[in-house]
Structure formats: C-alpha cells, structure tokens
Amino acid sequence: MKHTVLIVEDEKEISNAIAIYLNNQGYDVLQAENGQVGLDMLKENEVSLAIVDVMMPVMDGVTMIMKARESYDLPIIVLSAKSEDIDKITGLNIGADDYVTKPFVPMELIARVQAQIRRYYRYQKQEIQKFHGYQVGGLELHTDTKNFYVDGDLVRLTPLEMQIMELFMKHPNVVFSSEQIYESIWKEEAISTETVMVHIRNLREKIEINPKEPRYIKVIWGIGYKLEK
Amino acid sequence: MRKIKIFIFSVIMICSVVYVVQLPIIADMIGKANNEATVIQVANQLVGSEYSLKEQVHPSASETPVWLEKTSDLELDDKKIAKFEKQILNEEFRRFETNSFVKVKAVDLQTNKSYTNSENFTFPNIDRMSKKDKEKYTVVKLIYNDKGELSIAGAYVNADVENHLTYTFEEERQYALSALYDEGIVQGITYDDGVYNDYEQNLIYDNYKLNPVTNLEITYVIPNDLTTQYLKGNIDIYDNEKWHEVGFFNRYDANSSLYIMAGLLVGAVVGLIMLMLPIKKVREIQPYKIITKLPIEPVLVGVCFIFFAVLGMLGEVIRSMQAGILINGFIWDGRILYFGLVFVLEATLLWLCSICAFIVKYAITNFKIYIMQQSLMTRIFKWVFTLSFSPRGSVAIISFFFVNLFIVIFGISNYGSRLGLVIVLYVIFSIAMIYVLNRASINYQKVLEQSKSVSEGNFTSEPLGDVQPFNEISKQLSTINEGFKFAVEEEVKSQKMKTELITNVSHDLKTPLTAIISYVDLLKKEPMDPTVKSYVDVLDRNSNRLKRLIEDLFEVSKADSGNVDLQLDKIDVVSLLNQTLIETKDDKNDHLDLRVTCSSEHIYAKLDANKMYRVFENLLHNIYKYALPNTRVYIDVEEKEQVQITFKNISQQELDFDANQLTNRFVQGDESRNQEGSGLGLAIVKSFVELQGGEINITADGDLFKVELSFAKF
Numbered sequence: 001m002k003h004t005v006l007i008v009e010d011e012k013e014i015s016n017a018i019a020i021y022l023n024n025q026g027y028d029v030l031q032a033e034n035g036q037v038g039l040d041m042l043k044e045n046e047v048s049l050a051i052v053d054v055m056m057p058v059m060d061g062v063t064m065i066m067k068a069r070e071s072y073d074l075p076i077i078v079l080s081a082k083s084e085d086i087d088k089i090t091g092l093n094i095g096a097d098d099y100v101t102k103p104f105v106p107m108e109l110i111a112r113v114q115a116q117i118r119r120y121y122r123y124q125k126q127e128i129q130k131f132h133g134y135q136v137g138g139l140e141l142h143t144d145t146k147n148f149y150v151d152g153d154l155v156r157l158t159p160l161e162m163q164i165m166e167l168f169m170k171h172p173n174v175v176f177s178s179e180q181i182y183e184s185i186w187k188e189e190a191i192s193t194e195t196v197m198v199h200i201r202n203l204r205e206k207i208e209i210n211p212k213e214p215r216y217i218k219v220i221w222g223i224g225y226k227l228e229k
Numbered sequence: 230m231r232k233i234k235i236f237i238f239s240v241i242m243i244c245s246v247v248y249v250v251q252l253p254i255i256a257d258m259i260g261k262a263n264n265e266a267t268v269i270q271v272a273n274q275l276v277g278s279e280y281s282l283k284e285q286v287h288p289s290a291s292e293t294p295v296w297l298e299k300t301s302d303l304e305l306d307d308k309k310i311a312k313f314e315k316q317i318l319n320e321e322f323r324r325f326e327t328n329s330f331v332k333v334k335a336v337d338l339q340t341n342k343s344y345t346n347s348e349n350f351t352f353p354n355i356d357r358m359s360k361k362d363k364e365k366y367t368v369v370k371l372i373y374n375d376k377g378e379l380s381i382a383g384a385y386v387n388a389d390v391e392n393h394l395t396y397t398f399e400e401e402r403q404y405a406l407s408a409l410y411d412e413g414i415v416q417g418i419t420y421d422d423g424v425y426n427d428y429e430q431n432l433i434y435d436n437y438k439l440n441p442v443t444n445l446e447i448t449y450v451i452p453n454d455l456t457t458q459y460l461k462g463n464i465d466i467y468d469n470e471k472w473h474e475v476g477f478f479n480r481y482d483a484n485s486s487l488y489i490m491a492g493l494l495v496g497a498v499v500g501l502i503m504l505m506l507p508i509k510k511v512r513e514i515q516p517y518k519i520i521t522k523l524p525i526e527p528v529l530v531g532v533c534f535i536f537f538a539v540l541g542m543l544g545e546v547i548r549s550m551q552a553g554i555l556i557n558g559f560i561w562d563g564r565i566l567y568f569g570l571v572f573v574l575e576a577t578l579l580w581l582c583s584i585c586a587f588i589v590k591y592a593i594t595n596f597k598i599y600i601m602q603q604s605l606m607t608r609i610f611k612w613v614f615t616l617s618f619s620p621r622g623s624v625a626i627i628s629f630f631f632v633n634l635f636i637v638i639f640g641i642s643n644y645g646s647r648l649g650l651v652i653v654l655y656v657i658f659s660i661a662m663i664y665v666l667n668r669a670s671i672n673y674q675k676v677l678e679q680s681k682s683v684s685e686g687n688f689t690s691e692p693l694g695d696v697q698p699f700n701e702i703s704k705q706l707s708t709i710n711e712g713f714k715f716a717v718e719e720e721v722k723s724q725k726m727k728t729e730l731i732t733n734v735s736h737d738l739k740t741p742l743t744a745i746i747s748y749v750d751l752l753k754k755e756p757m758d759p760t761v762k763s764y765v766d767v768l769d770r771n772s773n774r775l776k777r778l779i780e781d782l783f784e785v786s787k788a789d790s791g792n793v794d795l796q797l798d799k800i801d802v803v804s805l806l807n808q809t810l811i812e813t814k815d816d817k818n819d820h821l822d823l824r825v826t827c828s829s830e831h832i833y834a835k836l837d838a839n840k841m842y843r844v845f846e847n848l849l850h851n852i853y854k855y856a857l858p859n860t861r862v863y864i865d866v867e868e869k870e871q872v873q874i875t876f877k878n879i880s881q882q883e884l885d886f887d888a889n890q891l892t893n894r895f896v897q898g899d900e901s902r903n904q905e906g907s908g909l910g911l912a913i914v915k916s917f918v919e920l921q922g923g924e925i926n927i928t929a930d931g932d933l934f935k936v937e938l939s940f941a942k943f
Contacts (some may be wrong), residue, residue, distance in 0.1 A: 011740055011743075011744065013744040013748070014740070014743050014744050014747060017711070017744065017748055017751060018747070018748035020751055021747075021751075055736065081736040081739040081740060081743075082732070082733065082736070083780070085784075085839075095464060102739045102742075102743040103742045103743040103745075103746050103776050103779075104743065105741050105746070105750070106746070106747050106750045106751075107750070113744075121265065140746075144623060177804070178804065179805075193804075193807065194807065194811070197807060197808060197811040198811060201811055201812065201814070219808055219812065219842075220838070220842065221805050221809075221838035221841065221842040222798075222800035222801050222802065222804055222805035222808070222836070222838045222842075223798070223801070223838070224804075225798070
C-alpha cells in the first residue's frame with residue numbers, strides 16, 4: 001500500500017526537498033504552504049502522515065495540529081526551528097507524535113516518518129492481536145517469545161539488554177539510577193556502574209532513530225535513566 | 230602628625246628669633262634701671278635721714294627737738310619724747326656709717342659745717358659733671374632753705390620728679406611721725422600705764438607737727454651700676470615695698486606697654502606671615518582644623534582672653550625679673566628660669582597669633598561656610614527664625630511662640646484691663662497654631678518616610694492621602710513611583726524583546742540552512758565526477774559546521790542575555806561525569822588514556838543537570854580534539870570546601886596565548902581556526918558555569934592545559 005504524506009511547510013525549497021526524499025522512498029506527497037491549506041488537504045485526501053512546520057503564515061502549525069486532532073488520528077511529525085525543551089514538550093502535548101528540529105539531517109526525518117507509519121498501520125492491522133509482555137509507545141517486549149519490536153521491526157537484544165529493557169518497560173517514566181539497574185539485574189551490590197551505562201547506550205543505539213536525541217530511553221543527567229512513555 | 234610637627238617647629242623658630250632679638254633689650258633695661266627711679270627711690274628712702282644729718286652738722290642746743298612742734302595745750306612729757314627721738318635719729322644716721330654704696334654729704338648752710346660718710350670720695354659738682362661721672366653715678370642734691378622749703382637738683386631730675394619728691398617728702402614727714410610713734414616715742418609716754426590704743430596713737434598726729442629741717446644741703450651720690458653694687462649693698466635702702474611705692478614701676482609700666490606694643494607687632498608680623506601662606510598650602514596642611522568646627526565667637530573671645538592674659542603674665546614676669554635682679558639677687562641663678570618663662574609665654578603669644586591668623590584665613594577662604602555655619606550668632610538667629618518640621622522641631626515651634634507671647638505682652642501692657650482677654654485670645658491662638666504646625670510636622674515625617682522608601686527602590690508605595698501642607702509633594706512622589714514602575718516594565722519588556730530577537734534570528738538562520746543541508750544531501754546522491762563530488766563534500770562539511778555554529782551561538786547568546794531558566798537540583802557530579810563519558814565515547818580518540826579520580830562515590834552539588842552536561846560535554850570534546858595522542862588525561866572530582874572538578878591534558882599544539890582568553894567567543898587554540906568547531910565551546914562552558922554560581926579557571930602551564938571548575942557543595 002502506498003502511503004500519502006502531507007508536508008505543511010511555508011518554505012517552498014525545504015518542502016520540495018522533503019518531497020524528493022519521500023518520493024524516493026516510495027511515498028506519495030502532498031504539499032501545503034500553510035496550516036489552512038494543510039487542513040483542507042487533509043479533508044480532501046487520504047493522508048497517512050503529516051509533517052507540519054510550526055512557524056507559518058495564515059495558520060501556524062500548532063493551531064493546525066490542534067484542529068486536525070479534532071477529527072483525524074494520523075501520525076503527525078512537528079518540524080520546528082525551536083530547539084528548546086519547552087517547545088518540544090508543547091509540540092508533543094498538543095498531539096504530535098514526534099518532533100524534529102531544524103536544521104535536520106534529511107535521512108533522520110525520513111527514518112522517523114517510516115517508523116511512525118510502520119507503527120501506526122501495524123496497530124491498525126493487528127488491533128486485537130494480543131501478546132504476553134509489555135508495550136510502551138512503539139516498543140513491544142514479548143515475554144513468552146523473548147522478542148523485542150521497535151515500531152513493528154524485530155530488534156535483536158542480548159539477554160542483559162533484554163533484562164534492562166524489561167525493567168524499564170515494567171516501570172515506564174520511572175527514573176532508575178545506574179546502581180538500581182545494576183542491583184536489580186546482577187542481583188549484587190553495584191561496584192562499577194559503567195557496565196550499565198554502556199549497555200544502556202548500546203540499547204539506545206539499537207532502538208532509537210537518533211541516539212543523540214532519544215525518543216524512548218532518556219538520560220536524566222546526574223541521576224539515571226528512564227523510559228519515556 | 231607631620232603637619233603638626235612642622236607647625237610647632239615653625240612657631241618655635243619664630244619665637245626663638247624674636248627672643249634672641251629682644252634679649253639685649255632686656256639686659257639693657259636691667260642695666261639702666263637706676264635713673265629717675267633710683268633717684269626717687271633713694272631720695273625717698275632718705276627722708277628722715279635729713280633730720281639725723283642736720284643733727285650731725287648742727288646739733289640742737291636744747292633737749293627739745295626744734296622740728297617737732299607741739300600744736301595743742303595737751304600735757305605731754307616733752308623730755309621723754311626728745312630722748313627717744315634722738316635715739317632714733319642716731320640709728321638712722323648709722324646707716325651711712327656702714328657699708329652703704331650711697332655716698333652722702335651734708336652741709337649746714339648757716340655754719341658751713343659739713344658731714345660725709347666717705348671722706349676720701351670727691352663729690353662731683355652737680356653743674357659740671359664729667360661724662361665719665363655721669364655714666365658712673367646718679368647725683369641728687371636736696372636743698373632746704375631757711376624756711377625749710379625743698380629744692381632738688383641733679384641728674385635725671387626734672388619737674389615731675391621734683392613735684393613727686395616734694396609731695397612725697399610732705400607725706401613722708403607725716404609718716405615719720407607715725408614712725409616715731411611706732412618706734413617708741415609714744416610708747417615711752419604711755420608704756421607706764423600699760424595702755425596702748427588708737428586714741429593714744431592719734432595723740433601724736435593731733436598734737437604734734439613735724440617741721441622740715443632748715444638751711445641744709447644734702448648730696449647723694451648713687452652708683453649707676455646697681456646690679457653689682459647691690460650685692461654688697463644695704464637692704465634697708467633698697468626695700469622692695471618702697472620701690473613699688475615710689476613708682477619705680479611707672480618706668481616699668483611704660484616698658485610694659487612698650488612690650489605689649491612689641492608683642493602685638495610681632496603677633497601682627499607672625500599673623501601676616503601665616504596669612505601669606507598660600508591658601509593651597511593651608512588646605513593641604515589644614516592647621517588647627519578644629520577651630521573650623523567651633524563657633525567663631527567663643528574661639529575669638531577665648532583667644533583674645535588668653536592673649537591678653539599671657540601678655541599680662543609676660544609683663545609681670547619681666548617686672549619681677551627686673552625687680553628680682555635689683556632686689557632679690559636673682560641675677561644669675563634666676564635669670565634662666567625667668568627667661569625660660571618669658572620664652573614660653575612669648576611662644577604662647579605667637580601661637581595664639583597664628584591661631585587668629587588662621588581663623589582669618591579660614592574665614593577668608595570659606596567666608597560663607599565659616600560665617601553662616603560656624604558663627605554662634607548666625608546659628609542662634611537661624612534657630613529662632615527657622616520652623617523645623619523634624620521630630621524635635623516642636624520644641625522650636627513652642628519656644629518661637631513663647632518669644633512671640635513675650636513680645637505681645639510687652640507690647641500690649643499699656644492696655645490695662647483688656648490685657649487678660651488679649652492673653653487668653655493669644656493663648657488660644659497659640660494652641661491652635663501649635664496644633665496646626667505639629668500636624669504639619671507629623672505629616673512631614675510621613676512624606677519623608679515616603680520619599681525614603683522611594684529612594685530605597687520601593688516603587689509600589691501607595692499615595693498618602695491628606696498630608697497638608699505636603700499634598701502636592703506626596704502626589705509627585707507617587708507619580709515618581711508610577712514613572713519608575715513604567716521604566717522598570719519597559720526594561721523587562723526590552724529584555725523579553727532581546728530574547729525574542731535571539732529566537733527569531735536563530736529561526737531565520739536555521740531555515741535557509743535547512744534547505745542548504747537538504748539539497749547538499751540530495752546532490753550527494755546524484756552521479757557526478759570526482760571533482761564535483763569533492764566540492765560537494767566541502768559544502769556538506771561546512772553546512773554541518775554552520776549548523777553547529779548557529780546552535781552554539783544561540784546557546785551562548787541566550788546564556789549571556791540572562792534569559793535562561795535554571796532548574797537547580799541536587800545533582801551527583803560523579804554520576805553525571807560518568808554518564809557524559811559514556812555518551813561521548815564515540816568521539817573519543819582511541820589514543821587518549823582517560824584517568825578519572827573521584828574523592829568519593831557520590832559528590833553532590835546544586836546544579837542544572839542539562840547545563841552541566843553541556844559543560845562536561847564541551848570540555849571533553851575539547852580534550853578529544855586538542856589533546857596530544859598517546860597521553861593521559863586526568864579528570865579529578867574532589868569534595869573540599871567546594872566541589873572541585875579538574876580537567877588536565879597535554880596539548881597537541883603549543884599553548885602560546887593567554888589561556889583565559891579561550892573563554893572569549895570564537896577564540897580557538899589554533900590560530901588558523903581551520904578545524905571544525907565553533908570556537909564557542911569554552912565560552913558556553915564559562916557562561917553555564919557562572920550561571921550555576923560556579924567558578925572557572927583555565928591555566929596553561931607549558932603544554933599542560935588545565936580547567937578547574939568549582940561549585941558550592943549541596
């Protein structure tokens with residue numbers, strides 16, 4: 001099935017560039033130059049995913065996303081030049097599924113688009129399918145098969161990584177210190193926590209699109225780590 | 230201290246000069262202290278001697294003395310009186326027989342019979358005295374004619390002296406009468422009865438008269454050089470009391486006023502010199518600064534009082550010095566003491582002069598301040614005529630009204646019966662006025678408080694309401710409040726605008742960059758020949774570099790403009806450092822050996838975790854980029870009074886610049902700046918460290934590059 005991606009971006013060149021990338025990846029692309037046009041296109045077309053810029057004339061991205069969320073359920077990726085944490089949180093709170101800051105590396109954006117689409121339509125297809133285990137966002141840990149999926153893709157984890165992931169997924173949004181993680185996995189007093197840190201880093205490499213800007217495993221500096229829901 | 234020394238020294242110098250100059254004058258005065266005064270004195274002393282001398286050259290025929298005349302019919306023992314009289318006369322005469330330096334010659338004008346106590350001495354002729362004799366002697370000639378009238382001749386004898394002597398001789402005769410009484414004449418009469426009273430003393434005065442001697446010529450020759458002669462001299466003649474009575478000090482008094490004149494003159498000179506001191510110098514030295522703080526009137530009165538007291542003392546000292554030399558023999562032993570005293574007094578005088586001079590000086594240089602503020606009169610005047618609204622001002626208000634009341638009562642006292650009514654009305658009026666003014670005083674305090682609170686930066690105080698008569702001031706003050714509030718709000722707004730500007734500029738830079746990066750990336754995917762590809766690679770590298778640069782610039786601008794929300798928490802620095810080390814592992818050069826030492830497992834400080842991560846990240850990136858391969862890098866975290874974090878590495882390049890300059894924007898270790906990196910790394914580190922209340926110190930010791938961070942412990 002061919003997916004259609006709506007790009008709402010007032011800068012024509014950027015919009016075109018994203019379109020080229022998406023076309024290359026086999027997506028159909030719709031381009032809107034502001035929020036109002038974007039909403040109209042959403043109404044008239046079957047859109048699988050929207051990439052929305054924040055700062056736009058006529059109707060800005062935030063307004064558009066809020067209006068879109070009233071009647072549509074599609075994944076939305078926010079594109080913004082604002083890189084502050086508070087901007088990202090605002091973006092995610094109003095209903096966006098991901099947040100990419102300008103200037104972005106095109107391939108990262110494409111990867112995020114793919115992840116979102118895969119995840120979204122996988123759940124649509126297998127809505128009633130049940131499994132033993134845990135699910136946080138696009139992450140799935142099947143305790144019976146010991147399989148781990150990211151946005152529907154199977155990711156191979158080592159047994160220790162699996163145990164760490166299980167701890168996180170049992171308690172999403174809970175901050176664990178390196179010592180706590182070590183003691184709960186190794187069942188002994190933590191002497192060196194570096195191992196834990198290395199494992200978590202490797203985990204991030206495996207499950208995050210951009211490990212420098214992790215979506216799931218967040219570093220709480222000076223305290224520990226948490227899995228964000 | 231130094232200026233005081235200079236001052237005392239200069240005063241002493243001036244005194245010494247004056248003193249040395251006047252010494253010969255004093256010495257001269259002492260030497261010459263024997264002219265008219267001596268004549269009068271000696272002659273005066275010799276009153277009474279004339280009777281003895283007369284007896285010597287012309288002995289009385291009868292037992293009854295010829296010059297003692299009975300004036301009443303009272304029965305007295307004449308014989309007894311005569312006997313005592315003779316006895317006394319002989320004692321008087323004996324003075325001349327002993328060692329007296331006064332040479333005397335008496336000639337009876339009737340018999341031409343003469344007497345002298347110095348047989349070998351040639352008495353100079355008074356009319357034709359040689360110059361030598363004049364220098365050596367003072368000669369007085371007393372001549373009693375046949376009627377007993379006295380005429381005087383001799384050196385230093387003028388009309389004044391003659392009058393004086395004539396008058397004194399009359400007096401002295403009466404005195405001689407009482408001497409007769411004292412020495413036993415009357416006692417002789419009354420002793421038998423054992424009665425001694427005023428009545429009997431008065432008997433002599435009332436019943437006897439002492440007639441002058443007749444037909445006698447007496448020549449006294451007194452050596453001028455009394456000072457030396459005195460030592461061998463006769464105390465009786467030079468009796469201290471007598472010197473005073475005779476008026477020796479008339480001469481001194483003239484000298485004394487001369488001295489006062491001289492003193493004033495010297496004082497004026499000193500004062501003039503002090504006045505001629507440049508004002509600049511005076512301001513620099515500020516001598517007698519204390520007098521500028523005292524009211525001018527008491528200072529002037531005090532100075533004048535001391536001045537004349539000292540002048541008087543000086544006169545007294547000089548007088549007793551002269552007298553002492555002549556009378557008490559303090560020539561050599563006492564002179565130094567006296568001269569010392571004179572010196573001290575004169576120094577005091579000059580010192581007072583200099584004070585006066587400086588009062589004038591201060592008054593001239595700062596007339597307005599000195600007169601308006603230092604003068605007691607001005608102060609009193611101001612106090613009476615100024616209504617103060619200070620808390621103590623009510624005292625002034627009340628006293629003002631009392632003064633007024635007094636004036637009014639004084640003024641209306643002629644109105645008799647209506648006086649009471651007027652006073653009652655005035656008291657009512659006064660009470661009302663005191664009430665009004667007191668209220669004004671209280672309101673003044675309120676307004677003062679308000680203005681104080683404004684001056685302390687409190688711009689939110691409410692207007693005061695009714696504070697007559699200061700309503701307008703209070704209103705203006707609250708307007709100032711609003712003005713300030715407005716200004717502060719403007720400032721806050723401009724801060725906000727600054728932040729928005731940074732955000733907008735950053736956005737405007739990022740948008741075209743996004744396009745560049747995207748299209749460069751697309752371009753890379755197109756088939757092209759190697760030359761073009763190498764060009765595209767340059768574009769790719771530099772657009773990515775530009776991206777980092779903009780991000781860093783944005784960050785450092787925000788930190789510097791102070792628009793950063795800090796989220797300070799209790800952060801474990803060790804754990805944060807370890808996390809950062811893990812997270813930046815990929816960037817690490819494999820040839821670097823990192824040695825991390827922590828003084829304890831957990832070290833806590835109050836920090837913003839995200840900012841601190843950026844600090845560590847930037848410092849580590851710096852080390853990875855600039856450290857010499859195959860060297861060790863030391864990272865120490867220590868907990869002392871503060872949490873101290875030290876990064877030490879060996880630099881790849883020579884550190885030939887000021888290490889602290891590195892925290893300036895866009896300064897990089899390599900001058901060519903062709904490496905990747907924005908040059909903002911250390912600037913961000915510095916901004917963030919300081920934002921979190923820490924300190925950063927960067928040192929380069931040879932090739933050792935050291936960054937020290939310190940934060941307060943949690």
